[in-house]
Amino acid sequence: MVTDFEVRAAEAGEFDAVRAVFSAAMMFELTPDDDLARQLFEPERTLVAVDGGEFIGTTLALTRNLSVPGSVVPAAHVTGVGVRATHRRRGVLSQLMGKQLREVPEAIAVLWASEPAIYGRFGYGAAAWGTAYEVDLHRVGPPTGPIRPGELGQLTPDEALKELPRILGLMQQVRAGVSDRSELRWQKHLEDKPDDRGGRTALRIVVHRDETGSVDGYAIWRGKMVWNPTGPAYEVHVEELVAPEPTAYRVLWQHLLTMDLSAKLGYGYAAIDEPLQQLVSTPTALDRRVTESLWLRVTDVPRALQQRQYAVPVDVVLDVTDDLIEANTGRFRLTASESSVKCERTDDPADLTVSVGALGAVYLGGRPLAEFAPTGRITEHTAGALARATAAFGWPTAPVSLEVF
């Protein structure tokens, strides 16, 4: 064990040192200056492990909101987790993560994991599962239907900065798991540095307009020119498609799936229940690969359970186990009706014992609570309580996370 290192909040001037640790751990080259990333740096929400003056580990908690069933709430967006290879497996991450999870003011924390094996031990659960598509455009059978002249248009990044945040906000009302973006974060999202294009074109931002001319959906994509001996086989790479309104959704996908010269389309952020599967004639041509996307950690049980909505009324006493956060352990009564939700500590006997990791996994309504019973992470003490709680924690649409942060 490394025992003589210090874990503390970063200081304003330590952006470069923090970035150097993370880039070394993740094996990517630093770009010379990244002005927007520097402006987005939140030193007081960044923890560093320092050993004799050397930075050996980091973790960041970004200040952002996340949609959860029936609401949009603050969620610590954890990223930048890295420990120098020379100091691995000596407890550095454990110290950083323990301090971070005990101290963040938000009732939940979320992250995308580089490797799924890392975060379960810290009480995170895989709360949203995403689907990556690699679409065979010759086979897929795209959606069909009329497209009015003027219904589709293209925006510059500056124009997009004015229109897109509103659409993302509407999307947060439709699906859990969607993170908001501040103006600065939107600028970073649309920054489009040539080095980040991976051999593809610059960003193209296509929008759908409703009959009044108002933007109600958008797609951000890039193309890649590919010529085979037999002819063109271009690739369309969709980076984001947000269209909560059904016509906008259909028309945008119709547009992208019928792009001239193209043979393949890639999209990495589809939901498990992505409606596109119902709109194409050959869903198998979407070639779907399912992976965990958003991991979620409940850091304050009563506050977290009280700030989401439930699919059906419920009254259940949960006995929560949590090895890391003492205040989370014990019995809590969750009472939810159509008009109110309450979660309070209680001395009443437990209906269910549940690990904090299982609570995180079901928090966004993407996994059934009952799935965890055979794993030992949930025990039923009152007959029928598991079925009732499973129905309440579920949600009609699956959560989706639209970006790796």
Ligand SMILES: CC(=O)SCCNC(=O)CCNC(=O)[C@H](O)C(C)(C)COP(=O)(O)OP(=O)(O)OC[C@H]1O[C@@H](n2cnc3c(N)ncnc32)[C@H](O)[C@@H]1OP(=O)(O)O
């Ligand atoms: C949200 C994000 O930013 S995702 C990015 C995560 N970062 C990376 O993947 C970069 C490369 N890797 C690293 O920087 C480091 O190896 C880390 C951060 C993954 C782990 O840091 P360490 O300081 O080595 O972790 P630490 O010593 O505290 O390990 C705690 C436990 O987790 C286990 N563990 C650590 N890393 C891994 C891993 N990649 N896979 C499986 N288990 C792991 C350890 O074996 C240890 O288990 P134990 O308690 O049973 O002995």
